[in-house]
Amino acid sequence: MKRGRLPLTALRSFEAAGRLESFTLAASELFVSQAAISRQVRELEELIGRPLFERLHRGVRLTADGQALLGTLTSAFDMVGESLDALSGRRLSQTLKVSAEPSFAGCWLVPHLQEFQEAHPEIDLVIDAESRLAEFRSGEADIAIRHSLTARAWSRVEARPLAEVEMVPVITPALAGAGPPLDRPEDLLQHPLLHEDNRQLWEQWFAAAGTAPVKLARGAIFADGSMVLQATLRGSGVGLIDRDHARDDIAAGRLIQPFDASVPYGAFFIVARRFEALSEAARAFVDWIERSYPGAGRKR
Known part of the structure; x- marks a missing residue:
């Protein structure tokens, strides 16, 4: 996928939800509603044509594809944050x-x-x-x-x-x-x-x-x-x-x-x-x- 088309907001929502294993906790971390997290994740799944979460009765669980994507995103976001800290000298x-x-x-x-x-x-x-x-x-x-x-x-x-x-x-x-x-x-x-x-x-x-x-x-x-x-x-x-x-x-x-x-x-x-x-x-x-x-x- 071309960089200009990367759904960054959806990726950020998915990363928080996957890392915390909760749409509710992800919403609290990102200061948005749970519905917004759910919508962003659903749009990302539709875009790539694969489910990233299993919707359970009391929560969600990552699929194998979701786990693979989460590992990449978490590492990438951490690297971006560290680079910004280094550049700002803080x-x-x-x-x-x-x-x-x-x-x-x-x-x-x-x-x-x-x-x-x-x-x-x-x-x-x-x-x-x-x-x-x-x-x-x-x-x-x-x-x-x-x-x-x-x-x-x-x-x-x-x-x-x-x-x-x-x-x-x-x-x-x-x-x-x-x-x-x-x-x-x-x-x-x-x-x-x-x-x-x-x-x-x-x-x-x-x-x-x-x-x-x-x-x-x-x-x-x-x-x-x-x-x-x-x-x-x-x-x-x-x-x-x-x-x-x-x-x-x-x-x-x-x-x-x-x-x-x-x-x-x-x-x-x-x-x-x-x-x-x-x-x-x-x-x-x-x-x-x-x-x-x-x-x-x-x-x-």
């Missing part, structure tokens, strides 16, 4: 607002954001460190990462488990070498212990490590785990840190984990208003988190 930019638990944001998310940005340069991230339950009102966030000690679900939102949290002791090599050898868990008591929220978690860890009961009345208390991690890295004491958040520093030799014992401390969750309604950018972020976070999917 990339398709999307803004994604992520609300993350402060410890998660400071210890893992921010240090690894470059990996996401390199994979998705078209997405501009807005990161907010927040611990209160996300309500997703007034565009405050598209996706949230939250921690909970006991809860597994919340009203008005959907939550997907990301990782169970295991707290482990870490210390800088310099501090560990400044005193007697750390042969037993009790030997950690010769150094300052750094606490998150309260001193009970360290007491629970010593119990898990099999020591005699330990009652702690002293030691700096920090508001979240990222502060504990920073203080530990500076040699201020021994930190009790989420295993996944200490992993990079242990691998790099900045910290050591002197004992294997750990204590459970709740879990992290990915939270959204409705996962099935997420934008393309939000889905890309969720997929990246679930692939990249070291403890994702780990069960105790």
Whole structure:
């Protein structure tokens, strides 16, 4: 068919209907009526003399000819769009607002954001460190990462488990070498212990490590785990840190984990208003988190 006779409007209508497998969704995407989509597709079928859809009782299904034409059209339209973006010097930019638990944001998310940005340069991230339950009102966030000690679900939102949290002791090599050898868990008591929220978690860890009961009345208390991690890295004491958040520093030799014992401390969750309604950018972020976070999917 000569280029001057190509039915471009009908081809665009067919491509949207075939890709979405719905005349109704195609009409919504192209801002026209369902009747207009149906008419354009019917005229295209009459022009080429072949049916492109099977009309079913509740929807439509592509024929073999329709599938072949759809593959060509979708690829062609994508190439045209990419060429126009390149010529105009613009990339398709999307803004994604992520609300993350402060410890998660400071210890893992921010240090690894470059990996996401390199994979998705078209997405501009807005990161907010927040611990209160996300309500997703007034565009405050598209996706949230939250921690909970006991809860597994919340009203008005959907939550997907990301990782169970295991707290482990870490210390800088310099501090560990400044005193007697750390042969037993009790030997950690010769150094300052750094606490998150309260001193009970360290007491629970010593119990898990099999020591005699330990009652702690002293030691700096920090508001979240990222502060504990920073203080530990500076040699201020021994930190009790989420295993996944200490992993990079242990691998790099900045910290050591002197004992294997750990204590459970709740879990992290990915939270959204409705996962099935997420934008393309939000889905890309969720997929990246679930692939990249070291403890994702780990069960105790």
